[in-house]
Amino acid sequence: MVGIADRNGAVAPDRADTIIEATAQQAPDPAAFEQLLAITGALSDTPLYDDSRVQLLIDGPATYAAMLESIRSASRVILLETYIFADDEIGQKFAQQLIAKSQQGVQVRIIYDSLGSVTSKDSFFESMQAAGIEIIEFHNLNPLEGGNPLNFNVRDHRKLLMVDGTVAYTGGINLSNTYSSSSKDRKRKDPKADGWRDTHIAVYGPAVQGFEKIFRDNWTEHGGKPFDLTEAEGGHNAAGEEIVAVLSAQGGDGEESPIFHAYLDAMKVARHRIWITQAYFAPDEGFLDELGDAARRGVDVRVIVPGVSDSQLVLNASRSRYGSLLEAGVRIYESNSSLLHAKTAVIDGIWSTVGSSNLDYRSFLHNDEVNAIVFGVSFARSLEDQFLDDIAESRAISLDEWHDRSLFKRVKEWISWPLEYWL
Numbered sequence: 001m002v003g004i005a006d007r008n009g010a011v012a013p014d015r016a017d018t019i020i021e022a023t024a025q026q027a028p029d030p031a032a033f034e035q036l037l038a039i040t041g042a043l044s045d046t047p048l049y050d051d052s053r054v055q056l057l058i059d060g061p062a063t064y065a066a067m068l069e070s071i072r073s074a075s076r077v078i079l080l081e082t083y084i085f086a087d088d089e090i091g092q093k094f095a096q097q098l099i100a101k102s103q104q105g106v107q108v109r110i111i112y113d114s115l116g117s118v119t120s121k122d123s124f125f126e127s128m129q130a131a132g133i134e135i136i137e138f139h140n141l142n143p144l145e146g147g148n149p150l151n152f153n154v155r156d157h158r159k160l161l162m163v164d165g166t167v168a169y170t171g172g173i174n175l176s177n178t179y180s181s182s183s184k185d186r187k188r189k190d191p192k193a194d195g196w197r198d199t200h201i202a203v204y205g206p207a208v209q210g211f212e213k214i215f216r217d218n219w220t221e222h223g224g225k226p227f228d229l230t231e232a233e234g235g236h237n238a239a240g241e242e243i244v245a246v247l248s249a250q251g252g253d254g255e256e257s258p259i260f261h262a263y264l265d266a267m268k269v270a271r272h273r274i275w276i277t278q279a280y281f282a283p284d285e286g287f288l289d290e291l292g293d294a295a296r297r298g299v300d301v302r303v304i305v306p307g308v309s310d311s312q313l314v315l316n317a318s319r320s321r322y323g324s325l326l327e328a329g330v331r332i333y334e335s336n337s338s339l340l341h342a343k344t345a346v347i348d349g350i351w352s353t354v355g356s357s358n359l360d361y362r363s364f365l366h367n368d369e370v371n372a373i374v375f376g377v378s379f380a381r382s383l384e385d386q387f388l389d390d391i392a393e394s395r396a397i398s399l400d401e402w403h404d405r406s407l408f409k410r411v412k413e414w415i416s417w418p419l420e421y422w423l
Contacts, residue, residue, distance in 0.1 A: 023243060026377045027350045032269040033375075036351065037243070039265045040373055043258040044245045046213055052205035053240025054372065054379045056354075057171070058386060060179025063200040064090065070163040070202075071097045077230050078108045079215045081160040083116035083356070084174035087124040091175050095124065099131040108133040109227075111218060113156040114141045116174070136222050138368075154252040156218070157367035158356050159200070160211055165230030168211035170370055171200030171354050172279065172343050183338040197335065197390070199277070199342040201354045201372060205239030210246030214370055242376035249357065249369040257364040259357045259371045264290055266347045273300040275387045276345045280358035281305045282317040287359065292328030300331075304390050306341075307334035314360065316412045326399040333394035340390075343371075346383040351375060354383075 020034060027033035041048045057063040071078060071094075078101060085091055102108045110128070112120075114137050129135055138156040141149045161169040173179050183197035203211070212229045220226050249257035267274055267290045274294055281303065295301040303325070309315040322332055343359075346352045355371025357363040374380070 020243075022241075023350070023375055023377075028271045028348050029269065032271070033350060036266060036269055037375060040245045040247075040262055040375075043262055043265075044210070044247055044373075046210035046246050049205065049207035049210060049244045049246075051239060052203060052207040052242050052244045054242050054244065054374050054376070055202040055204070056379070056382045056386065057169075057200040057202060059182045059184070059198060060090075060173055060196070061182050063169070063171070063173050063198075064093075064179070066202055067161055067169055068094070068097055070161070070167050070169070071101060074101050074106050074163045076106060076164050077162075078106055078164075079160070079162040079212065080109070081111040081156065081158050081215055081218065082175055083113045083155065083157045083159065084176050085110070085112040085117045085120060085125075086174070086176040086178075087120035088177045090177050090180055091120065091124070094175050095128055098133060099128055102128075102132045107227075109215075109219060109224070110135045111138055111156060111215070111222070111224075112136075113138045115139070115152055115155055116157070134224065136219065136224050138218075138222060153366050155367050157251075157363065158214075158218075158248075158370045160215055160370060162208060162212050162215065165208055165212065166204065168203045168208045169200060170203070170211065170356065170372055172198045172341050172356060173200045196339045196341045197337075198340075199344050199354055199386070203244060203372060205244075207244035207246060207372070210244070211370070214246065214248045218368065240376075242374050242379055244375075245373040247355075247371050247373060249364070249367065251366040251368050257357065257369065259353075259355065259369060260287070260364045262353065262371070262373055263287070263345065263359070266345075266351050267291065267294055270294050270299050270347050272348050273302075274345070274347050275300075275302050275384065276359075277304045277340070277342045277387060277390060278345075278359050279306060279309075279341045279343055280314045280318070280360045280363070282314060282321065282360040284361070284364075288321060288324055291330055292324060295325075295329035301325075301329070302331045302333065302387075302391070304333045304335055304340065304387070304394055306339060307336035307395065308339055310339060316409075317360075319409070322397060322402050326397070326402055332397045333391055334397060335390060335394040337393045342390075344383060344387075346380050346387065349380045349384065350377060352380045352383050 024030040024033045139151040181195040185195050247258045344354045352374040353371050357369035
């Protein structure tokens with residue numbers, strides 16, 4: 001029996017049986033579901049967590065409002081890990097709230113990535129440290145400060161916020177003005193401007209412990225003073241009906257990403273549909289083969305990718321994959337109304353994932369990443385509804401159109417292949 005943690009963090013086989021049975025009854029193939037649950041549990045450094053509730057958050061404004069409200073209500077501990085902590089209006093808003101909580105006696109710890117936050121001034125972080133906030137700069141690249149610029153290729157790409165052991169936030173949204181408006185604001189002429197289309201989640205219940213553990217492990221590995229995980233007074237109590245796995249990848253350790261394998265395992269047993277929304281879609285041949293095989297056996301496989309991107313090379317690398325997928329029957333859509341930055345998937349209305357990991361070599365090999373794997377019909381339905389909304393704002397790519405693309409576009413795709421590994 002796969003280990004599932006109860007509300008106190010201990011493995012509870014009887015409770016696991018009940019949760020698995022209830023969820024399996026809603027799966028298209030109960031046997032395949034239980035197999036996938038066991039495989040996912042084996043990929044995770046933490047147990048599967050039952051009794052959790054996952055809330056979908058779309059775009060920056062809704063996500064920031066929820067995160068800031070949680071920070072304002074904090075009474076004990078705030079843990080924040082982010083790739084970009086920008087010294088701009090949004091970043092300052094978060095910094096001031098964190099400073100205020102620290103001055104009230106709340107323990108605040110922050111990990112930020114040196115490269116991702118390279119434009120933020122030292123004084124921005126120093127002001128938080130002066131207020132008692134503990135901060136770690138992940139892989140400082142400045143040799144004048146004892147950093148090593150050769151570490152630029154291993155990055156902390158995670159986006160995590162945990163408050164008082166009661167709620168964890170994760171997904172694709174950084175702390176930056178880039179997300180200050182909603183992607184629904186169609187008045188802008190430049191899709192690359194602020195208002196990126198992105199997805200985040202709030203997780204309540206026992207699964208919060210899994211995210212806390214990932215933060216603590218990274219904190220102590222990079223020189224932070226060890227600390228105990230929160231022993232929430234009721235904070236980890238049952239919150240919902242979902243089973244949650246917390247999967248993390250550590251860049252530069254020579255190991256393949258557990259998040260990558262979770263995708264492959266889920267696609268292998270898919271019977272009805274695989275719907276993927278992905279900001280940087282440049283997976284390897286094995287991943288493409290699994291998608292193609294699923295489409296050929298009758299699974300409804302759809303992929304939404306950006307039509308515009310902040311990285312033209314990644315966009316060309318993504319387009320270079322279209323041919324084999326379209327020929328296998330995979331439906332591909334490009335989003336053009338706003339820049340798509342989400343990293344999500346939903347399979348067979350029962351398996352879902354939201355997190356920081358892109359489907360490319362960088363995320364699978366070089367970045368620290370974190371994704372939540374959610375087993376549950378209710379959350380999957382909400383993610384499917386959002387997927388359909390995104391398709392309505394996207395353009396379908398046909399096989400004929402792809403075959404008829406210009407020589408110039410073909411050359412750009414060809415050039416992208418040897419460069420994408422370093423993007």
